[in-house]
Amino acid sequence: MSEHASSSLPVDVREKLAELDLELSEGDITQKGYEKKRAKLLQPFLKKHEDVDKAKSNPLPPYYNIKDVNNSNSIINTNVNNDGVIISSEGYSYVSEVPSLSSSQQRHSKKSDFHNQQASAPQSGVGGYENMRPQGGAMGDPGYQNTREPSGFQNQSQAQATGNNSQHRQRRTQRKVTHNEKRYHSEVRQEAVQQALAALKSRPKPSLPMPSKRTSVLNRSPPGCHDELDSSTDDESIPEELISPDKEYNYPRDHISNSMLPQEPIIKPPIRESSMISQQQQHLQRHDVKPTQTTSHSQKYPSSSSVAERRPPQNLPPLPTSDTSSTDSPPIAYKRDVDVSDKSYKQKHYNAPDITQFNNAHRIADRVTRYANVSQTELNDTDVNGKWKVSAKIQQLLNTLKRPKRRPLPEFYEDNDIELEIAANTKDPNAPKPEGSTMNPVQGEQLSIPAGLPRTLECAVQRYGTNSFKSSMATVLDPNGKITTTLTYGKLLSRAQKIAYALSTKIFSKGPEQVTLKAGDRVALVYPNNDPLSFITAWYGCMFRGLVPLPIELPLSSSDTPPQQVGFLLSSCGITVALTSEACLKGLPKSTTTGEIAKLKGWPRLQWFVTEHLPKPPKDFNVGNLRIDDTAAAYIEYTTDKEGSVMGVTVTRAAMISHCRALTMACHYTEGETIVCVLDFKREVGLWHAVLTSILNGMHVIFIPYALMKLRPSSWMQLITKHRASCCLVKSRDLHWGLLATKDHKDISLSSLRMLLVADGANPWSLSSCDQFLNVFQSKGLRSDAICPCASSSEVFTVSLRRPGRSSAGGFSQSATGRGVLSMAALSHGVVRVDSEDSLTSLTLQDCGQVMPAAQMVVVRSEGPPVLCKTDQVGEICVTSGSTGASYFGLDGMTNSTFKVQPLLEDPEQAKDGTGSGTVTSTSCKPIGEEYYVRSGLLGFLGPGGLVFVCGSRDGLMTVTGRKHNADDIIATVLAVEPMRFIYRGRIAVFSIKVLRDERVCVIAEQRPDCSEEESFHWMSRVLQAVDSIHQVGIYCLALVPPNHLPKTPLGGIHLCEARRRFLEGSLHPANVLMCPHTCVTNLPKPRELHQDTGVGPASVMVGNLVQGNRLAVAHGREVGLAEDTERKPQLITGVLRWRANTSPDHIIFTLLNSKGAIAKTITCSELHKRAEKIAALLQERGKIDPGDHVALIFPPGLDLLCAFYGCLYLGAIPITIRPPHPQNLITTLPTVRMIVDVSKSGIVLSIQPIIKLLKSREAATSIDPKTWPQILDIDDNPKRKLAGIATVSLDSSAYLDFSVSTCGRLSGVNITHRSLSSLCASLKLACELYPSRHVALCLDPYCGLGFVMWTLIGVYSGHHSILIAPYEVEANPSLWLSTLSQHRVRDTFCSYGVIELCTKALSNSIPLLKQRNVDLRCVRTCVVVAEERPRVQLTQQFCKLFQALGLNTRCVSTSFGCRVNPAICVQGASSAESAQVYVDLRALRNNRVALVERGAPNSLCLIESGKLLPGVKVIIANPDTKGHCGDSHLGEIWVQAPHNANGYFTIYGDETDYNDHFNAKLVTGATSEMYARTGYLGFLRRTECSQAASILDETTPSVASRDSDTESLNSMSQLQLNFSNASLGGNSEHSLVSGGGAVTSNEQELHDAVYVVGAVDEVISLRGMNYHPIDIENSVLRCHKKIAECAVFTWTNLLVVVVELDGNESEALDLVPLVTNNVLEEHQLIVGVVVVVDPGVVPINSRGEKQRMHLRDGFLADQLDPIYVAYNM
16 A cells, blocks of 8 residues: 555554554564554555555655645645745655655655655644744855755645645654664765665676575575565576676576577666666566566665556566586576475575585595595586586676776885875875865853852852752652652762762772872762762762762673773773762672672772762861862863773863853853753763753753663653753754654643753764754744754863854854755865755755854864864864863873864975975964864864854764765765665664775674575665765775674663774674775785886896896705715615615514504514515516506505505516595595596506405495406415515616695606615715614605605615604594604604694693603604695794793704605705794785895795705706796795706696606706706795804704894894805805805804795786785784684685685684785785685695695685685675
């Protein structure tokens, strides 16, 4: 039933409908319930009105509340004044749901509402303009709506349709107000938003991809609630995956058959006019494409079609569905009238994706092999499991980002702080400049003190307490609205005296000493908000005693953060005593053990003193005896700054009394008046008027607690009516709430009210409340000159106040009130410009009255020196008067900048630059006078007639890219986007955070409880558009939290500082987040320019280095020849084993431990030899293996693997060691095993029984047919014959193939010859000093690289005892490895980063336990972490720090470096010096340069050298592109030359063309004939000194920390000179070094070349022309929140994707999105495109503990991660 037909409904039905609307707007009823009840109420009346509806061909939308006051059907009374300008009392009405109009209609609606408001004084027979006209003459010129009347405005039929319904409609519109403190509803703003969104629809805007959530995270309503959407299109049956905010999603490709998809995804502009729906749908039907979303959710009412036309909707034929094999994409059908499949779609979408591959129980253990096969199998087939589901969203995101940004990045600038700062604060050359003359200070009228006013407040209490002791001073209501207690002036005097006496005699213990309070001491007043009487008596008790009260809020719990800040204030004020009431004391948080009051976090220890039931003071006690100086402090008022720090404003006695006098004069207070107070009486306006000034004048104050206001918003008006109160103190929210309570309006009379003081009149949005309130209550006797907005701040007190009654006094007319329609764009540049009424971006301000009596006001620039503003410039209001705060307690610096401001006439900077003579400069920089002004924190300007206009506050100001925006303005815009449907009770927080040197706007809103994901996302995307077009500023982060989730202040408002703090620390737990860094952040650094065409080739670079005296980057390990002669010649490893079996047959060479740490198996030299012979015989006999054949060895880590390996070598076969598949994760791990078997061309597989069973099991058969395997032999079978003899092979023949998967997911196999194997063993034996008497513990994976060499080869070669620990055993028992080291007194150990990480995480709390078990690590001399990556400095430091407690020497832990082309390039030797550290600049690194910086420098990155070069190794650094030789400390690719280099690739799975020169690369400059192997890693060499100059082989020499000549040693000057001499020596005298390390320089310092690995070339992420290493970004991400367990980054189509593992509750997942985005932006200047939050254990790692980022990427794109949340940043 259309709304305008409701006029003929009976009154009781209309009342019930209004109630229902209120319930809906309050969120107390769901939309569905609302519609049911409403339909029930209207059922009897629907029949009558159907005909009427048909008759009206073009009815008005319901917000055309145009009515005539006299209820006549005549033409609307348009109230046009002489020159045709409409004057209205402000175009705000409370319509919640406004469909978008065409622009011509918009104009009318704006007008019509003004009349509606003027005409809307209910039950007043009088209409017309006089009644409503704002008083005063300042109206006409900048006047509110100075617009001409459009000609087609008087539409009579519309007037008739709505004329007779004015009273009810008026009430209806008022009921729709949201329910919150200072929330802003402006019809003008709503129209602006609607127009802005309508204007955007003509732009083809690509849709935003919706974030994906796991079902358990969804904040969903019950499935039935979707009926409420009543949307004009019928596309809800499409899975949400495919619906964008504007329902214009690009279909993922494989969800829809090709017949319906064009070649490119169609992106249609969203269309929001209902009139276009039908043609749109017909057009789309023909093309088989779904319609775009045509309405916003709020469009219940079409703008041009009647209700009858709106139903039934167009039915579309079902779309052709695709027959894909995807399990995740149901066929897409269109909903007819009832869609059977609707629920299943909703269900289907939110089910977790089918990841049968992963069994969640074994998540953590599966990291290693999680997506091993994805890249090889899934991505080759397009029809596998929902493959493009994620990629379609990413494609969509890319389309969204292709849209041109509002501002392009500034042209090339350097990647440094200054440039970033400049880019963040660009100056717009077209910005409006202030053109007025410099302002003059404005003087308030002279203060005339009424005769008979008491001299001080103490005198007032004494006078009224004795002369009129029976008259009431204060009355307080209980939560039921009953008057509970009244405090008379007599009682006040006697109680205050009791308190004063008690405080002067009571002895408080302060630690050991006893103290009494003396005058000037500070005390805290802690009283609840419903007990003003105790507060007032305590306050005056303190006054009588000369104590300084500091009122604070009641702490609700001991851990509450806001009180913690208050605690700092209490401590700094030296407060030890807190006065409180008995009831309050009982409610304070108690300690659980002692039952005493708990010590609150951050608070000093307080003595609590109850101010009730005190004894009478003796007769001779006279409070008047105490004489206190006027300049002494009277009280301290706490105030909070933007960041949430609490400061105390000290107020002197003189200032307090003079402020009370000024208020008495300005408000015309007289003795005996009654004043109603709704405000907080502990601070600001409530304190000044209700506690201080009221007593000076002997008035009666009625206090209404907040709890009662919540229950009965109109209680204050009823009190005014009942007590004939003449004054009332409210905030604009109380006016709102009063308007809501229409039931109570009939008995209210406000005729006694002469002053309604609006305490937050400085808020621009209080205007609408004032006007609306006046409209409604003028008929109840409210006088228009009674509404008095005032502006105030804790520092200045009352800044300005509109005088009640507006009597003319002082130097200028006080009758003037003014309002101005100002351009928000100009305001953002700090300039005042009157805007045209039809502008979308205007802000209407009302004045806050005039300067206070005896005060002088100026406006100065808010930033920089306090220069006087021009008359049309916005600045900070400053006041000088006898009544302002004196200082911030204990904060001298801040006090000087706030309380001691001397405004200047001219900017000293400009005066300096000016060409005028020196005399001019000196005079113009003088302050305007001697007096000090106080900054108010309010931003505004002075209008004509001395009127003060405030347009914002310093705390609510956000300066984004040089333009200033007010948080309140943005709140108003956000609330105008379908507010009633969406934001819960209008609760919204807007603040800015500083990211990358600019402020970024964050909006946090509470969403209604029954909102679906689609609604939320749709609303968010509309908010972005609205704020963008109205304020021209992008929202950086838009977050939605569940209802009542934002932190509250004690009075129920939103605690902004606390909300901001929780947001920044990641404890806000939002339900939805949308980050828009791509659109907001425009000050990103551009890369340095590459000079391609300058002709500087590698040769020129090399010559340049030589000319500058830079040494070229080359380093050598020491000669292998220092060892015995026998080892100089390479030997076959088989020969060594045979020799050991003969010479020391019983020497135990390998010991395998189980997870308990007990010995599982041992093997001696002869046993190993015999088993190897037996296996060789088996292979020869059963497998028919010839020398040179390939054998796949699939074994768990253990002794069988060793025996099988040597068995193959004895036969001359070539073994390939392969990790067995994971039994719980066969689907992903088995194909990798099979692939290595196939790629390595293995003719036979050798294994043990359990693994053979697994390969042939039914589970395995689902992915690999068991019949297709090559022949599989069991190692335990017995051959019939013995091995005839060990095969002799040449040194250059292949010994084994080493297969591994790189971190980039590339499988490659390298060929290791016997010569390489022998050289490698010799080199390692020499460096690590390995002899048969040694014990070496290994906790490594034995399948490839150095891990394999240590496990299988080096033990046999050097004969030492290897203690083997399989890494998976450490997962079961984390202390296994460390207890083994302690138990066996192991000196040398090798492990992987995975083991180090596991020990650090799992044992962090077990150190005392390990000590009890006598674990002692003092024996460890070297602990080498085997890695093919940059050393993980942070992890090793954590590990060392943790286990230092067990005696671990932190210097013994180091990292080795190896790669595919050479398994061991650097290893920390047994007696090498400690690894050297350097700090490099991260920003230089991303521009491919190495810049050394100090430790702790900004953007510094700590790098540690990767061990020492092995003997026989030569390393150079070459430019990977030009192949030129780089200089020392230059970044390039590490190239290596060594006898133990691998002998080439056996195969690379994938594209092989890039890898041809990996083993035979040659420099193009210098020694061009030498061959090197390219490691594929970027790094640099740096010559450093180590202070260990004794014999390198002497183990007894303690290893002394090497000094790095750039960092630590800069501390001492002498050391510095030493370094310079060394550096020059090292730089130019190459000959002083014999083969890189033999000789010793003159001052006993050995120089060595440290190798620093930066990262793999393949892993470098190139974005915006700069190179980033994933580990750097990952380290930043790991630091940003304690719940991030692990993370990995990769790029996909130029978007940076960050995957984080959440080690916490799923509700915390969305906290991570903003933090990750902020941190990466701040530290790397990179915008994160997608944030994926997953469970712990999802990021796959390989056996070396390195992240498999490419597997992760493939898993993500194939939708196999089962993420908790995926956020697509805009």
